[in-house]
Amino acid sequence: xxxxxxxxxxxxxxxxxxxxxxxxxxARQTPIYQSTAxxxxxxxxxxALFDLKEIGFIYSRLTNPTVAVLQERIATLEGGxxxxxxASGHAAQLMALFPxxxxxxxxxxxxxxxxxxxxxxxxxxxRLGWSAKFVDFDDEQALRDAIDDNTRAIFCxxxxxxxxxxxxIPAIAKIADDVGLPLIVDNxxxxxxxxxPIEQGATLVVHSTTKYLTGNGTVMGGAVVDSGKFDxxxxxxxxxxxxxxxxxxxxxxxxxxxxxxFTLHGIAIGLRDLGTTxxxxxxxxxxxxxxxxxxxxxxxxxxxMTIAKWLEGHPEVAxxxxxxxxxxxxxxxxxxxxxxxxxxxxxxxxxGGYEACVDLVDRLELFSHVANLGDARSLIIHPAxxxxxxxxxxxxxxxxxxSDIVRLSIGIETADxxxxxxxxxxxxxxx
Amino acid sequence: MPxxxxxxxxxxxxxxxxxxxxxxxxxxxxxxxxxxxxxxxYRGYNMIPVNPAYAGQKVFGKEVLASLADIPxxxxxxxxxxxxxxxxxxxxxxxxLEHLAGLKTLWMQFGIYNEDAAETASAAGLRVVQDRCPKxxxxxxxxxxxxxxxxxxxxxxxxxxxxx
Numbered sequence: 001x002x003x004x005x006x007x008x009x010x011x012x013x014x015x016x017x018x019x020x021x022x023x024x025x026x027a028r029q030t031p032i033y034q035s036t037a038x039x040x041x042x043x044x045x046x047x048a049l050f051d052l053k054e055i056g057f058i059y060s061r062l063t064n065p066t067v068a069v070l071q072e073r074i075a076t077l078e079g080g081x082x083x084x085x086x087a088s089g090h091a092a093q094l095m096a097l098f099p100x101x102x103x104x105x106x107x108x109x110x111x112x113x114x115x116x117x118x119x120x121x122x123x124x125x126x127r128l129g130w131s132a133k134f135v136d137f138d139d140e141q142a143l144r145d146a147i148d149d150n151t152r153a154i155f156c157x158x159x160x161x162x163x164x165x166x167x168x169i170p171a172i173a174k175i176a177d178d179v180g181l182p183l184i185v186d187n188x189x190x191x192x193x194x195x196x197p198i199e200q201g202a203t204l205v206v207h208s209t210t211k212y213l214t215g216n217g218t219v220m221g222g223a224v225v226d227s228g229k230f231d232x233x234x235x236x237x238x239x240x241x242x243x244x245x246x247x248x249x250x251x252x253x254x255x256x257x258x259x260x261x262f263t264l265h266g267i268a269i270g271l272r273d274l275g276t277t278x279x280x281x282x283x284x285x286x287x288x289x290x291x292x293x294x295x296x297x298x299x300x301x302x303x304x305m306t307i308a309k310w311l312e313g314h315p316e317v318a319x320x321x322x323x324x325x326x327x328x329x330x331x332x333x334x335x336x337x338x339x340x341x342x343x344x345x346x347x348x349x350x351x352g353g354y355e356a357c358v359d360l361v362d363r364l365e366l367f368s369h370v371a372n373l374g375d376a377r378s379l380i381i382h383p384a385x386x387x388x389x390x391x392x393x394x395x396x397x398x399x400x401x402x403s404d405i406v407r408l409s410i411g412i413e414t415a416d417x418x419x420x421x422x423x424x425x426x427x428x429x430x431x
Numbered sequence: 432m433p434x435x436x437x438x439x440x441x442x443x444x445x446x447x448x449x450x451x452x453x454x455x456x457x458x459x460x461x462x463x464x465x466x467x468x469x470x471x472x473y474r475g476y477n478m479i480p481v482n483p484a485y486a487g488q489k490v491f492g493k494e495v496l497a498s499l500a501d502i503p504x505x506x507x508x509x510x511x512x513x514x515x516x517x518x519x520x521x522x523x524x525x526x527x528l529e530h531l532a533g534l535k536t537l538w539m540q541f542g543i544y545n546e547d548a549a550e551t552a553s554a555a556g557l558r559v560v561q562d563r564c565p566k567x568x569x570x571x572x573x574x575x576x577x578x579x580x581x582x583x584x585x586x587x588x589x590x591x592x593x594x595x
């Protein structure tokens with residue numbers, strides 16, 4: 001009875017999970033299997049693979065040995081039963097919703113989300129006949145009221161982008177459980193090192209692996225992790241998983257694959273028909289990044305705390321939204337739900353308004369002005385004119401991305417150097 | 432009903448078992464019971480399909496028997512795998528204990544568990560697995576599910592042991 005109960009620490013899992021030595025060659029580092037297709041052992045083998053009677057490599061749109069290692073790595077770190085990797089975080093969101101939704105269905109989402117997600121949910125998914133309702137997730141009654149008979153999922157971010165807010169995942173999971181719906185948590189900004197949403201009641205976790213998991217700003221990627229805990233057959237609301245699936249010769253995924261239904265559906269139907277596949281080269285970069293995830297996140301959090309404190313004391317700064325600060329209205333929640341740290345993403349409101357924000361961005365030397373987060377490098381952006389540009393002014397304010405705000409993604413450089421750069425930029429430039 | 436059977440025990444069952452009586456097998460190719468039994472047959476297990484509703488019919492060349500009692504006495508059965516509702520387990524167990532002398536394992540499929548029957552079976556010296564699928568466990572423990580991004584729970588720096 002020993003090994004099923006054996007547990008490993010996060011640092012061991014981030015290096016080893018999914019990646020045994022390569023069975024073909026013994027290669028210790030995971031090889032990049034740069035091949036589109038895989039030779040069948042014979043006609044019976046090919047037929048068995050296509051029928052899902054056997055799991056194997058057919059075509060890299062569906063499965064690839066390098067990508068599979070990354071999927072198992074992320075699933076393990078999140079405490080999930082399986083994962084599907086895909087081309088980007090946005091693809092992951094579609095892949096999470098796809099098995100759950102059908103025309104006329106809606107997702108109830110937090111109003112504190114990455115601007116690109118707000119646009120994807122409020123505009124683009126309408127073309128599929130889906131819709132989204134955005135609610136303040138601190139107002140539990142409003143959340144309950146927004147859920148109707150056509151709701152198929154509840155969606156939020158753990159540590160929200162652009163920052164300043166952390167979701168009370170156990171409280172939202174309780175509501176999801178009460179109404180029998182899956183809770184999807186975007187855990188990009190926290191990573192499984194700071195937060196494991198499945199342990200707190202989430203059904204699915206989505207990631208943009210482009211960010212901290214890869215950690216070096218090299219490749220795009222996304223992942224959907226399934227907890228394996230949701231009963232897809234209980235309510236009759238998820239026929240793609242519970243009923244005969246017409247897109248797979250009438251197979252009932254939940255009955256046939258039990259807790260693995262969502263993951264195998266995501267590969268056999270989602271990747272097959274939506275084609276949102278991750279390439280093996282990108283998977284390799286992300287695997288290399290994850291090997292040092294805990295070390296980087298500790299440094300990201302430590303630097304973010306130091307810099308947020310310094311900024312809070314600066315006269316040009318009207319507000320710092322880092323939830324690790326005692327001044328944050330979400331500090332107590334951060335300590336409770338995210339005890340290992342508040343992440344490294346926050347916004348700063350400048351007393352000088354929009355002009356001061358633009359000046360700050362232009363004067364910084366070490367901070368890169370880019371539309372990304374979670375890089376080893378420190379990054380800055382003015383969300384209202386970039387990542388959150390398609391939102392209305394009200395939506396920008398609700399998302400914490402007003403026009404007098406800049407978003408910082410604190411890297412792993414020397415904190416004193418980052419402070420010196422911010423100081424010169426806030427105080428009129430280096431000349 | 433989480434089953435805490437260890438990877439070692441499950442691996443032992445799947446390696447030592449040669450003949451499996453599958454109770455409640457369907458002849459419909461998209462039903463899980465057919466799917467699972469066919470897979471195990473394909474993997475080299477000697478499968479004995481049992482289901483009174485289809486007695487006399489054939490699934491992948493094997494005649495479906497009406498009950499465990501119809502299995503010839505000289506045929507050793509290592510494992511009984513059940514695709515019936517949890518409440519049917521005690522009756523099946525009684526029949527198995529009466530007719531299958533060398534039986535070693537009682538295995539209940541996803542969603543099927545019966546603690547009383549499990550205790551009786553354990554007391555009779557059987558290994559008991561509940562709420563799991565032998566196909567999935569075979570695929571998980573011998574490398575197949577690894578190809579599909581499943582968390583296999585196996586952490587090792589040793590070369591994987593591959594089975595066909």
